[in-house]
Amino acid sequence: xxxxxxxxxxxxxxxxxxxxxxxxxxxxxxxxxxxxxxxxxxxxxxxxxxxxxxxxxxxxxxxxxxxxxxxxxxxxxxxxxxxxxxxxxxxxxxxxxxxxxxxxxxxxxxxxxxxxxxxxxxxxxxxxxxxxxxxxxxxxxxxxxxxxxxxxxxxxxxxxxxxxxxxxxxxxxxxxxx
Amino acid sequence: xxxxxxxxxxxxxxxxxxxxxxxxxxxxxxxxxxxxxxxxxxxxxxxxxxxxxxxxxxxxxxxxxxxxxxxxxxxxxxxxxxxxxxxxxxxxxxxxxxxxxxxxxxxxxxxxxxxxxxxxxxxxxxxxxxxxxxxxxxxxxxxxxxxxxxxxxxxxxxxxxxxxxxxxxxxxxxxxxxxxxxxxxxxxxxxxxxxxxxxxxxxxxxxxxxxxxxxxxxxxxxxxxxxxxxxxxxxxxxxxxxxxxxx
Ligand SMILES: [Fe+3]
Numbered sequence: 001x002x003x004x005x006x007x008x009x010x011x012x013x014x015x016x017x018x019x020x021x022x023x024x025x026x027x028x029x030x031x032x033x034x035x036x037x038x039x040x041x042x043x044x045x046x047x048x049x050x051x052x053x054x055x056x057x058x059x060x061x062x063x064x065x066x067x068x069x070x071x072x073x074x075x076x077x078x079x080x081x082x083x084x085x086x087x088x089x090x091x092x093x094x095x096x097x098x099x100x101x102x103x104x105x106x107x108x109x110x111x112x113x114x115x116x117x118x119x120x121x122x123x124x125x126x127x128x129x130x131x132x133x134x135x136x137x138x139x140x141x142x143x144x145x146x147x148x149x150x151x152x153x154x155x156x157x158x159x160x161x162x163x164x165x166x167x168x169x170x171x172x173x174x175x176x177x178x
Numbered sequence: 179x180x181x182x183x184x185x186x187x188x189x190x191x192x193x194x195x196x197x198x199x200x201x202x203x204x205x206x207x208x209x210x211x212x213x214x215x216x217x218x219x220x221x222x223x224x225x226x227x228x229x230x231x232x233x234x235x236x237x238x239x240x241x242x243x244x245x246x247x248x249x250x251x252x253x254x255x256x257x258x259x260x261x262x263x264x265x266x267x268x269x270x271x272x273x274x275x276x277x278x279x280x281x282x283x284x285x286x287x288x289x290x291x292x293x294x295x296x297x298x299x300x301x302x303x304x305x306x307x308x309x310x311x312x313x314x315x316x317x318x319x320x321x322x323x324x325x326x327x328x329x330x331x332x333x334x335x336x337x338x339x340x341x342x343x344x345x346x347x348x349x350x351x352x353x354x355x356x357x358x359x360x361x362x363x364x365x366x367x368x369x370x371x372x373x374x375x376x377x378x379x380x381x382x383x384x385x386x387x388x389x390x391x392x393x394x395x396x397x398x399x400x401x402x403x404x405x406x407x408x409x410x411x412x413x414x415x416x417x418x419x420x421x422x423x424x425x
Contacts, residue, residue: 001272001273002359002389004413005202005362005386006203006361006375007377007381011296012286012288013297014287016284043217043220061202062321066236067238069242070238071239071282073248078247089237091236111424121213122215123214123217124380125203125206125425138228146221155374166218166219172217174227175226176223177415178320
């Protein structure tokens with residue numbers, strides 16, 4: 001069957017798609033928790049304040065468990081109450097803020113990378129990229145001069161920086177899984 | 179100082195736009211939609227053919243992720259929202275026509291006047307205190323979803339002078355794999371704004387564009403209550419389960 005075409009997420013998803021705790025995959029007290037943060041930039045280098053990032057990753061042991069509860073609802077009023085912070089769902093969703101910045105609190109993925117799906121006003125079809133935290137055989141398949149765009153920069157213990165450039169000299173490597 | 183773009187400029191660009199990819203998805207580089215100009219990659223995508231890729235699986239949703247109230251956008255406030263009550267229902271299928279079961283469908287939309295309940299929507303049309311415009315549900319065992327809502331209004335935007343979006347409902351869909359993820363928009367049949375809209379027309383193939391338009395379905399209309407629309411959705415992209423089944 002022929003697929004339903006993609007359309008842009010537009011500028012007004014903000015009251016619909018983000019949910020409380022959407023960027024907190026790790027429980028606040030988890031000693032193995034890491035922070036991954038960065039900006040989304042357009043082809044002029046300007047920050048993108050209306051991008052939506054989704055993350056999908058393995059847990060620390062490399063398992064892709066995908067526990068439900070990602071968008072847990074209050075049974076009384078139906079409101080979104082976010083996740084309970086114990087089961088690792090592997091799924092995160094964060095909208096960039098007015099400065100084009102995003103933050104994810106998670107655990108180091110046991111398989112070496114976090115998968116990222118990028119949506120934005122102006123982007124007619126989402127894009128996939130990956131965040132790597134060190135050398136990986138997969139990175140050898142990427143043109144050497146662009147490889148670094150897939151690698152988080154360790155800023156200090158437990159804090160990693162990863163910027164996404166939709167276009168331009170620093171353009172991030174994006175994937176096609178077709 | 180450049181002249182503001184007119185509808186005639188956009189019409190000409192739409193006529194001259196090259197055909198999009200054979201998949202029917204829009205080309206991310208589609209200049210008539212001005213916001214796309216600086217927001218599409220210019221380097222080719224890198225092809226990944228790895229059966230162990232994490233993206234071939236995806237997040238899991240469950241009954242605790244939604245409540246029954248979430249699928250009826252007309253019952254989320256004390257009063258009835260203004261506008262034409264409708265139900266939108268259909269099936270979510272994969273490329274092989276198999277139902278996508280137990281997956282999350284999210285919708286958001288403008289109210290009957292064409293206004294979103296969003297801080298940055300400054301269209302001078304009234305907000306409706308009885309309408310938020312956000313819904314969620316899980317697909318059932320046949321891949322079916324259903325929402326009760328009101329028909330959204332058209333609204334202006336600043337792509338060019340006198341630019342108006344045809345009425346639409348935004349849809350977000352998950353399949354069994356992250357690669358099947360889809361965010362799209364559903365349109366209403368016969369909307370006179372179709373030919374003017376660069377976002378809808380970013381899908382350059384006429385038949386693919388028709389797949390974004392719901393059908394009015396009289397058998398889904400309820401007497402004295404609501405009008406029915408049917409819209410089926412087909413998710414693209416591979417999933418690990420396809421390979422497990424020897425595909
Ligand atoms: Fe919209």
